[in-house]
Amino acid sequence: LTHDSNQTSTPINNYLDGLIPSDFNKSSCRSRFEWALLRRSSPHMPSSYLLQKLRNYEALHKKCGPNTPLYKKSIEQLKSGHSVPLDCNYVVWIPINGLGNRILSLASTFLYAILTNRVLLIEMTNELDDLFCEPFPDTSWILPPDFPVKNLNQLNVNSDVTYGNMLNKHTISNDSNTTFESLHSYVYAHIVEDYHNLDRMFFCNDDQIVLGKVNWLLLKSDLYFAPSLYKLPLFEEELHLLFPAKESVFHLLAHYLIHPTNDVWGLVKRYYNSYLAKADEKIGIQVRVFSFTRVSSDVILQQILDCSKLESILPELDLNGTQAFKTNEQKSKAILVVSLYAYYYEKIKSMYYEHSIKTGELVSVYQPSHEETQNTGNQLHNKKALAEMYMLSLCDVFLTTGISTFGYVSYGLAGIKPIILMPIWNKKIPDLPCVRETSMESCHLSPANPSCKGRTMDKEKVQQYVKQCPDKGAGIKLF
Numbered sequence: 166l167t168h169d170s171n172q173t174s175t176p177i178n179n180y181l182d183g184l185i186p187s188d189f190n191k192s193s194c195r196s197r198f199e200w201a202l203l204r205r206s207s208p209h210m211p212s213s214y215l216l217q218k219l220r221n222y223e224a225l226h227k228k229c230g231p232n233t234p235l236y237k238k239s240i241e242q243l244k245s246g247h248s249v250p251l252d253c254n255y256v257v258w259i260p261i262n263g264l265g266n267r268i269l270s271l272a273s274t275f276l277y278a279i280l281t282n283r284v285l286l287i288e289m290t291n292e293l294d295d296l297f298c299e300p301f302p303d304t305s306w307i308l309p310p311d312f313p314v315k316n317l318n319q320l321n322v323n324s325d326v327t328y329g330n331m332l333n334k335h336t337i338s339n340d341s342n343t344t345f346e347s348l349h350s351y352v353y354a355h356i357v358e359d360y361h362n363l364d365r366m367f368f369c370n371d372d373q374i375v376l377g378k379v380n381w382l383l384l385k386s387d388l389y390f391a392p393s394l395y396k397l398p399l400f401e402e403e404l405h406l407l408f409p410a411k412e413s414v415f416h417l418l419a420h421y422l423i424h425p426t427n428d429v430w431g432l433v434k435r436y437y438n439s440y441l442a443k444a445d446e447k448i449g450i451q452v453r454v455f456s457f458t459r460v461s462s463d464v465i466l467q468q469i470l471d472c473s474k475l476e477s478i479l480p481e482l483d484l485n486g487t488q489a490f491k492t493n494e495q496k497s498k499a500i501l502v503v504s505l506y507a508y509y510y511e512k513i514k515s516m517y518y519e520h521s522i523k524t525g526e527l528v529s530v531y532q533p534s535h536e537e538t539q540n541t542g543n544q545l546h547n548k549k550a551l552a553e554m555y556m557l558s559l560c561d562v563f564l565t566t567g568i569s570t571f572g573y574v575s576y577g578l579a580g581i582k583p584i585i586l587m588p589i590w591n592k593k594i595p596d597l598p599c600v601r602e603t604s605m606e607s608c609h610l611s612p613a614n615p616s617c618k619g620r621t622m623d624k625e626k627v628q629q630y631v632k633q634c635p636d637k638g639a640g641i642k643l644f
């Protein structure tokens with residue numbers, strides 16, 4: 166394989182096992198083609214049904230995308246205030262919270278769009294600008310600025326147009342016989358951690374039958390809600406066909422949808438090629454320190470070291486110094502530490518500077534940046550965060566922080582089951598420092614659990630699809 170944009174020995178449509186459509190110009194978004202070249206090949210193949218669905222989706226998006234006659238027709242319908250059967254219906258994704266949350270909710274929203282034959286458009290805010298390539302050929306996923314509903318980012322759980330508030334005020338009914346004409350032209354689905362009981366009815370079968378008739382859905386979410394879609398009988402068969410291996414949902418969707426722009430990819434490639442590429446094994450450690458932890462950095466470092474010992478992650482130090490120094494044929498291990506803080510990198514680096522190791526490999530320790538504080542409103546900060554998620558995704562072994570969506574995205578992209586540090590809640594050190602995950606999927610941290618009327622899936626069936634997350638008891642994940 167070659168990286169040259171003009172000549173390649175592999176047909177373009179073979180990239181990422183056919184996930185990537187063939188009509189893209191390679192130089193406009195290099196990550197789309199180059200990520201797979203840097204990584205060992207993924208064992209997680211897309212089903213032919215998924216590939217067909219994606220090609221159909223691309224045709225739909227092209228037909229209904231911004232500024233097409235059908236888009237304009239749907240906008241006129243939006244302005245009219247009520248819904249009618251139309252060729253093009255939309256889901257507009259509205260970003261909120263950190264980048265990991267955004268990527269997970271965006272992938273979930275795309276899955277929802279495929280399941281409901283909607284076109285996905287995204288509200289492009291300044292801080293998201295120039296982070297992601299356009300994913301669909303010959304069209305755009307960016308919501309045009311003249312969209313008639315203004316101030317989308319101000320929609321919140323109290324807005325009149327949330328699905329929950331509309332149910333509460335009887336301006337919408339979740340009776341599955343509800344007709345198009347009685348439905349408002351748009352509904353705001355608030356799928357954020359603070360969602361109310363009635364907002365959660367979004368995840369009910371009959372409610373989805375009704376919402377399926379609404380022309381425009383505005384959806385704000387910070388959650389990986391894909392696992393909850395598995396609980397709806399309405400989507401069950403389709404999901405099974407799309408993802409016969411349900412553990413690869415995020416991995417495949419993200420590789421189809423999320424591609425860092427050339428600017429971000431430049432950060433990834435420069436760092437990767439300079440420091441990581443030659444290592445025989447790359448160990449990714451992601452340390453996210455949440456405010457609820459309330460312990461010192463030393464305590465967190467100790468948890469990492471205890472976990473490493475338990476799961477044999479980091480090369481073991483030779484504290485007695487008995488290991489003879491070998492000069493050739495040594496294997497090399499690169500440890501990539503990703504964190505807002507320099508502390509963990511400094512400590513781990515010093516460990517391997519001050520001591521030799523038992524197995525005699527060459528160990529190097531790296532950290533691309535330490536931003537010190539989360540600054541989601543800043544574009545360069547977000548570019549570095551995205552680049553670091555992708556650098557991590559090129560590792561072979563993962564030690565990530567529990568309930569961190571930043572970590573979820575990295576190992577999900579890699580398609581590798583991580584070892585997860587158990588969260589420390591309010592100074593309470595967990596008995597087990599970490600667990601070896603049995604699924605590479607992300608956790609839906611605040612699942613809806615609504616009391617649905619109409620058809621529901623029985624509990625045993627649900628348990629075939631989702632399990633409890635090891636790092637958050639109330640969370641669910643596909644496995």
Ligand code: GDP
Nearest residue numbers: 263264265266503504505539549550569570571
């Ligand atoms: P979560 O809060 O761990 O679930 O992850 P999010 O990605 O949603 O939000 C955390 C945000 O903090 C990131 O998007 C970054 O802006 C920043 N951040 C956290 N950890 C890191 C890190 O290791 N490197 C960089 N560059 N930014 C980070």
